[in-house]
Amino acid sequence: MLFKMPVYNAPDFTKPELASAPDCRLEAADMDGVAPEYYHSTSMFPEYFKVNGEWKLAEESRMDSSVVLRPDGRLDVVENRNIKKGDLVVLGRSEDGHEGIYVHSKGFMEDETELDDQFVFRQGRSRETSYARDYDRLFELLEYEKKHGFITWVMGPAFAFDHDARACMQALVENGYVDALLAGNALATHDLEGAMLNTALGQDIYTQKSMPNGHYNHLDVDNRVRRSGSIPQFIEDYDIDNGIIYSCVKNDVPIVLTGSIRDDGPIPEVIGDVYQGQDKMRSVIRKTTTVICLATMLHTIATGNMTPSFRVLEDGTVRPVFLYTVDADEFVVNKLLDRGSLAATTIVTNVQDFIAIIANGLKLDWKQYSKQK
Amino acid sequence: MLFKMPVYNAPDFTKPELASAPDCRLEAADMDGVAPEYYHSTSMFPEYFKVNGEWKLAEESRMDSSVVLRPDGRLDVVENRNIKKGDLVVLGRSEDGHEGIYVHSKGFMEDETELDDQFVFRQGRSRETSYARDYDRLFELLEYEKKHGFITWVMGPAFAFDHDARACMQALVENGYVDALLAGNALATHDLEGAMLNTALGQDIYTQKSMPNGHYNHLDVDNRVRRSGSIPQFIEDYDIDNGIIYSCVKNDVPIVLTGSIRDDGPIPEVIGDVYQGQDKMRSVIRKTTTVICLATMLHTIATGNMTPSFRVLEDGTVRPVFLYTVDADEFVVNKLLDRGSLAATTIVTNVQDFIAIIANGLKLDWKQYSKQK
Amino acid sequence: MLFKMPVYNAPDFTKPELASAPDCRLEAADMDGVAPEYYHSTSMFPEYFKVNGEWKLAEESRMDSSVVLRPDGRLDVVENRNIKKGDLVVLGRSEDGHEGIYVHSKGFMEDETELDDQFVFRQGRSRETSYARDYDRLFELLEYEKKHGFITWVMGPAFAFDHDARACMQALVENGYVDALLAGNALATHDLEGAMLNTALGQDIYTQKSMPNGHYNHLDVDNRVRRSGSIPQFIEDYDIDNGIIYSCVKNDVPIVLTGSIRDDGPIPEVIGDVYQGQDKMRSVIRKTTTVICLATMLHTIATGNMTPSFRVLEDGTVRPVFLYTVDADEFVVNKLLDRGSLAATTIVTNVQDFIAIIANGLKLDWKQYSKQK
Amino acid sequence: MLFKMPVYNAPDFTKPELASAPDCRLEAADMDGVAPEYYHSTSMFPEYFKVNGEWKLAEESRMDSSVVLRPDGRLDVVENRNIKKGDLVVLGRSEDGHEGIYVHSKGFMEDETELDDQFVFRQGRSRETSYARDYDRLFELLEYEKKHGFITWVMGPAFAFDHDARACMQALVENGYVDALLAGNALATHDLEGAMLNTALGQDIYTQKSMPNGHYNHLDVDNRVRRSGSIPQFIEDYDIDNGIIYSCVKNDVPIVLTGSIRDDGPIPEVIGDVYQGQDKMRSVIRKTTTVICLATMLHTIATGNMTPSFRVLEDGTVRPVFLYTVDADEFVVNKLLDRGSLAATTIVTNVQDFIAIIANGLKLDWKQYSKQK
Secondary structure (H helix, E strand, O other): OOOOOOOOOOOOOOOHHHHOOOOOEEEEOOOOOOOOOOEOOOOOOOEEEEEOOEEEEOOOOOOOOEEEEOOOOOEEEEOHHHOOOOOEEEEOOOOEOOOOEEEOOOOOOOOHHHHHHHOOOOOOOOOOOOOHHHHHHHHHHHHHHHHHOOEEEEEOHHHHHOHHHHHHHHHHHHOOOOOEEEEEHHHHHHHHHHHHHOEEOOEEOOOOOEOOOOOHHHHHHHHHHHHHOOHHHHHHHOOOOOOHHHHHHHOOOOEEEEOOOOOOOOOOOOEOEHHHHHHHHHHHHOOOOEEEEEOOHHHHHHHHHHOOOEEEOOOOOEEEOEEEEEEOOHHHHHHHHHOOOOOEEEEEOOHHHHHHHHHHHOOOOHHHHOOOO | OOOOOOOOOOOOOOOHHHHOOOOOEEEEOOOOOOOOOOEOOOOOOOEEEEEOOEEEEOOOOOOOOEEEEOOOOOEEEEOHHHOOOOOEEEEOOOOEOOOOEEEOOOOOOOOHHHHHHHOOOOOOOOOOOOOHHHHHHHHHHHHHHHHHOOEEEEEOHHHHHOHHHHHHHHHHHHOOOOOEEEEEHHHHHHHHHHHHHOEEOOEEOOOOOEOOOOOHHHHHHHHHHHHHOOHHHHHHHOOOOOOHHHHHHHOOOOEEEEOOOOOOOOOOOOEOEHHHHHHHHHHHHOOOOEEEEEOOHHHHHHHHHHOOOEEEOOOOOEEEOEEEEEEOOHHHHHHHHHOOOOOEEEEEOOHHHHHHHHHHHOOOOHHHHOOOO | OOOOOOOOOOOOOOOHHHHOOOOOEEEEOOOOOOOOOOEOOOOOOOEEEEEOOEEEEOOOOOOOOEEEEOOOOOEEEEOHHHOOOOOEEEEOOOOEOOOOEEEOOOOOOOOHHHHHHHOOOOOOOOOOOOOHHHHHHHHHHHHHHHHHOOEEEEEOHHHHHOHHHHHHHHHHHHOOOOOEEEEEHHHHHHHHHHHHHOEEOOEEOOOOOEOOOOOHHHHHHHHHHHHHOOHHHHHHHOOOOOOHHHHHHHOOOOEEEEOOOOOOOOOOOOEOEHHHHHHHHHHHHOOOOEEEEEOOHHHHHHHHHHOOOEEEOOOOOEEEOEEEEEEOOHHHHHHHHHOOOOOEEEEEOOHHHHHHHHHHHOOOOHHHHOOOO | OOOOOOOOOOOOOOOHHHHOOOOOEEEEOOOOOOOOOOEOOOOOOOEEEEEOOEEEEOOOOOOOOEEEEOOOOOEEEEOHHHOOOOOEEEEOOOOEOOOOEEEOOOOOOOOHHHHHHHOOOOOOOOOOOOOHHHHHHHHHHHHHHHHHOOEEEEEOHHHHHOHHHHHHHHHHHHOOOOOEEEEEHHHHHHHHHHHHHOEEOOEEOOOOOEOOOOHHHHHHHHHHHHHHOOHHHHHHHOOOOOOHHHHHHHOOOOEEEEOOOOOOOOOOOOEOEHHHHHHHHHHHHOOOOEEEEEOOHHHHHHHHHHOOOEEEOOOOOEEEOEEEEEEOOHHHHHHHHHOOOOOEEEEEOOHHHHHHHHHHHOOOOHHHHOOOO
16 A cells, blocks of 8 residues: 555644734735735645634635635635735735744645655656656555545647557546546547547557548548537537547546647637636636646646645545646656646656556556557 | 748649649538538648639638638638638648649749758758758848848747846847747746846846745736736836847837736736637738747747748749747657648757857847846 | 568569679778778668679678678678778679669568558657557567567666566566667666665665665675676675566576776676677677667667668578667657668657556566565 | 856864764775775765874765775775775765765855855756856856866767857867867767768768768778878878867867767777776866866766866865766756766757857857858
8 A cells, every 4th residue: 555645734823923923914906907016925835824813724725826815704816817806815925924824835744754755845857767656656546536536637639649548548537537637629639530530630540650631630620520519519420439538528527628829720618718728727626636647738837837735625624636747758747846836746758658557557448448459 | 142032933834734724612611610521721832723714822821721712802811710601612632733722832942952952841850960051041041031021039938037048139129130029928927027027937047046935026027017007018117128028119029929828927918819819920920931939839839830831022922931940859849840830940959049149140239238247 | 460570572683783783892901990992881771792693692781881701702791890901891882783782671561551561661750659559569579579589678777777667677588578688787787786775876766765875785786796706696695586687697698788988887797898899789689680779879879780670590581670769758769760770660758668568568477576565 | 257266165174073083994905896895985075084093185086986095195086996906995984074084065165155156056957047147157167277277078979060069169179278078989980070071970061961872971981090090190191171189189189089889980099998998088087177068978977977076286275176068958967966976067958059159258260160161
């Protein structure tokens, strides 16, 4: 048993410096979308604010956002662009309590051993790092989260290029390891192209052969989904029976597709406004307990920015959110670390092999989803 | 003299197979945003369509789009999402004329020597390629385009991280080598952060020292520009007097900022809807004769997709559009080639050094824009 | 069945241009280690030379070497440094027969389909290429070669850093899929460090924990192997019972270790003179029918240079030599292609995952070699 | 003035824990090439050993080696393979004095500010780091070292591929900024190929055109240098008048060429035995005060391993040794840091641009060395 859920130790608010700390300062926003000067900006950690003499946790947090005290006493973590005139915004830029703000960055570390074992902030991982234990632990984590948590997968466009990777991912969806999928137009288009035409960007996803006029394939798929009006309708109209998107639709796994300026199409479900897209992504992340980001710098960083290190469960328990980021390029996986954004486990490899190892490790019969008979 | 403008050789439409070719087929779109089946999709090359027995060039082209015959006889190259019900869309998927469609991919090649010298489709360039002649030719090209053309720069977020790179780029703007700037929220924010606070993401852009609480710097800049309501107003409100964005504003160089899901902020000028953003970018690209993309996979591919290989000048002359893409990573610069999207010159290097070499090669006194006295 | 041994089609020497071709020219070397001017330099393909009116194949070939006619009529392919004064060296720099030299680069291609299926010179493979069929074919190839061929593995230093990768590779050795191992001092040292101390460069190969004073580990292993006088003696002296090197020694798999200037140690088996090292490597490659290079630019290029595209079996049959190169970096895998050195299958991934997928694909029980109980 | 020579602060040996420390333990080696168990292994820092009650500095140090007390009282830092039977080897694996060994890792740091300014161990540098100040300081450092120090350049094979880079480097040699050159067979061969035939691996180093049969070019150059018997003789025999190697020979700059298993040739000066090669490299490094490594992982790590952080000048002054490593790949430049080997300044860029910026920054007229008139 490598995976053991870390226990959260709430701050000791009886400590004199916290007990005697003042209430946090508040200032009403004087216009929409703009925070008052000296606003406090959140981290990914649990943060407590003293309000009317009581320390309160901002429960649904994310990085780089303001904290708004609602009339009902709730503390909302709000992106500055979503602030409304009149919102009461917390001021203060320290973390130790003396401004009524306490950032609790070590809540999950019981002692040195646990620190080392469970929550080490790993830096500088490379293709030469040993990943054996990370894989073993991830197998256990996925089993745990399947029963108790919410697993969100964030996928780059390239993921659907490989026949086996696609089958392995489908197996994960079919077996309940996928609670939500965040991606862009390209992942959806390529996967549906694979489902309909067995190609990605016109190249056979198994034999690698380029089809004649194959560059039309993804354009045609985009165009047909637009004609159908939605992905589910397209699946019905064209008898699609395989793939990642197909399985998500079949199993009611929510898909959030957000647009980017490099999109063709897009297919109808794609959210063209990136800030509305962020809001939709965050609505999924608010429920998420494990995030796995595969081969997408854009979506990985976007997701990382809005993923806190903790989740408050319905019974009030505080547990960690686990984040994995997998990419063939050290630069990409280390980018999050450079930004200080997350306590992430980073793995440097080709995501196609990663997902095969995951599917094998979970003992899934992914070959049944193979199109190659 | 390394740079000589290639001469365009129009197709010989007296050739029997072209002279006897049928008119291209047309079909009216039956709904908004969807092309009829078997629509023709454009390449980056000049494409001619036979209409009423005459071959006509689609003048303002781009890749992966449909061709619409307007009532006035003009051929419009239209992204499928922008098609309106009733638009007459060209059908056909061949390039040799027999469907009334002729793709002229070799218009700028007079003979083998020119092919080799001027328009070679370079593949597999790496950090070990010799770039000396590319630099020498680019110096001459920039001088030419300053007088006769329209130079659009496409810049990634990292560009403003380095003090010298920023000063060199400012020198290029001030000296008339920049006709338009395409970028994202991050480039603008970081550059304005450098202008106001001498940092990027809180790190001094010259000494590399991390400022205390420096992660607030870009958030504060974003928030203040939002308060000011626009970049020009922010420049006035806060007496900004240096940087890339500052110089563009001062010199009336148009800036198109498009959003992405990883944005903080954004600042007011950023276009949140990526498809509106694409349209705005393309409106700039329609005028462009040379594009230089620096360290941004997202914006480079987006721009590459919408940049044709040619431009029709006011006097009807057809000339090439030159595209350069510069990145530290072979994967990024070769990505465009993989997509078959562009006849691009790719250079593998750190863009900070690239811009210093350009500024030195153009003999610009960029040190005057240095903040480091 | 994806793997089918390609059939070799010898050149048709009755064709007039070959039948009437002159004998190849020969010139005696006038000093040791230097070829006469205008010497012919070999490719990786089968090359035929007309001698006394007969076309003869140079059977044991390699790239970039001279061809020496021995008194017994044999054609030896000899690195220039190994030429002796008086050796009769073939002159000529053409490939079509008119100088008595015929390079047969298409001997294994029956028709277009086979070309496409079996021997395609793949270029520009990246992390986004589909590798599913390559894996499936490689599983079959390894089964075939285990029975009929000779599989040489070329391994970089990093391979022993991961606990599972090491166990998978050991399983491959124990199950007969490894006929020879080419590597450097570091691979051997790190693997023996793992065997003795469960670390690589002082870091636990499973838990990733850094051991106190762990940087001594590999130095101590080096020093102790030197004291023992040989790897087998060290294995005996210190009761080593696991790992890649251990299994090779136990199963009499030949290991060729060649030195580099970045070595510590070295352990006694390492060949310090790199040109003697090349000769020893080539003596293995002369027997090899499949080569698999893992995460080492140095050894991969060295091996690639000396690996021909074909092997003449004892019964005279000519068959292809298959070469795979696996690395996390496109630059490394594509480097061979840039040099035009080999018809190689390149896979971009972390070699740790590659070997796990191979071991799983071959249905090996590699967990039994795990040190992690 | 960015560059100021840091002042060395020797340890305070009057401190009780150092004053009362025991002599270090010594044990005679019982066989050649093997250290006694529990030998002390050196770091790159100044290390002091208590011998007969006195603390003595091991003056010419390097990493990962043993310390031998010579009969004359001198402390020699000796690679284990160079230990002779009977050598008195220091034992001990601590750094704080209690075993008579004191590692002085902070000798050049006066206070926090200096630490920050001058000797910061930089980690995780990437293509997005600001390098402006590093360049400015390096210009000043090179001017200083030209007068007072010894600058060793370590160059990878690719460096000679670019026409301008070659001319810039030649300018540095001609102007006295190069005191020694460490490289491999390929750099020398390619540079001489450029000098004789204007190509590198058969491709024109300015126009990038591939010459017919150009793959013979480097083989011919190798073969001819071997015929001439030495580089200087080759330069005379073939009237070579340009390039890096030419300028080094002309200006009596020592060149150490070490072999690797991927070499063709080699040319006569190349040292085939890598351990003899290491010894020769170290003989140069013993004099060196600044090392600049360009685009070679192999030679960079080899050099890094044998480069201490300090040099004892003839007058007894202890000064730092500065090490720069420049590569297009973060993985390569960060590799040294992972190994903990050096306090290095790393720059992520294409070395061709790096050297152009250096030549421009030093105001050298490198165009005069251009072959492109």
